[in-house]
Amino acid sequence: MKKICKMITYYYDGELSEKEAEIFKAHLEKCENCSKKIKDYSSISNLIRVTTEKLDPESEEIIWDNVEKILIRNDIKEAVENNYNFLIPVIAAVAVILILVLPFNFKTKTTGKELFADEIKITNLKSNGNVFIYKKNKYVLLWISKDEV
């Protein structure tokens, strides 16, 4: 392709200087290929412009309603997250403490020592399993085991 032919897009889109555009215009009269391309470009431009759709007032209203609803929902979500975020480490700390402390409140049968729990109930399940229920004060601990007692 000739160097000047490569300028066709710049020419068509009005990106050339006045002088450059004049030179290209003179070239167009001689170059059949470039003239054909300009016609193609013009058809494409017309086609795109003719078939472009506009935003109608009804759709506009629906879109803004949705935008407002979504933003309100996000606002509420953020507010809830901000207000309760501090609870996450608190809950985690309480859970860790409970996990560490609770086992010491109970003693299982395997230790052979005196049991501190108020009540123990062991039920032999039909399918090789046992359910242990330990109760002390307000705490109840359930232990399900596959082993035989």
Added chain:
Amino acid sequence: MGGNNELDFISFKDIMKRYQGRLFAVCYGILQNREDAKDALQEVLISAFKGIKNFRKESGIYVWLYRMAVNKSLDIVRKRVRMKRTLSKYEERRVEYEDDYLKLEIKDALRNAMESLPVKLKAAVVLREIENLSYKEIAKILNCSIGTVMSRIYNARKLMAKKLKEELKNQL
């Protein structure tokens, strides 16, 4: 939205009303589907409201908004490619039933030609053809050089001309 946010939203809506029509046109140009274009515009408005406080004035609000419209639309194009949403195509045909038959065929041909373009070429040609933006403005929006914009538009037109000739030859 309460208090200041509500006031912010009203002012934001006033500003966006100036741009929404043009943003919709860009989304429609890229997506060639009315419902998808409405979804893209909705997402642009939500992102714009959330991001307007951090918006850097030196880039110009239209560059910022067009960039969002292009990106949201291209996201939908990529999703659509993955999902192969042929169903929506038939649904839209039904909606447009009362349109002039010839216009419908031309629209279909254009849609197919547009869909055949790689996403980057699509964005450049839509900003040029629909919004009549200069190469410099398009380069800012697409974050590339003027030379790249020119080559994308050149290639897009070349591919579209070829595709449209095939499509319209078969259908008319």
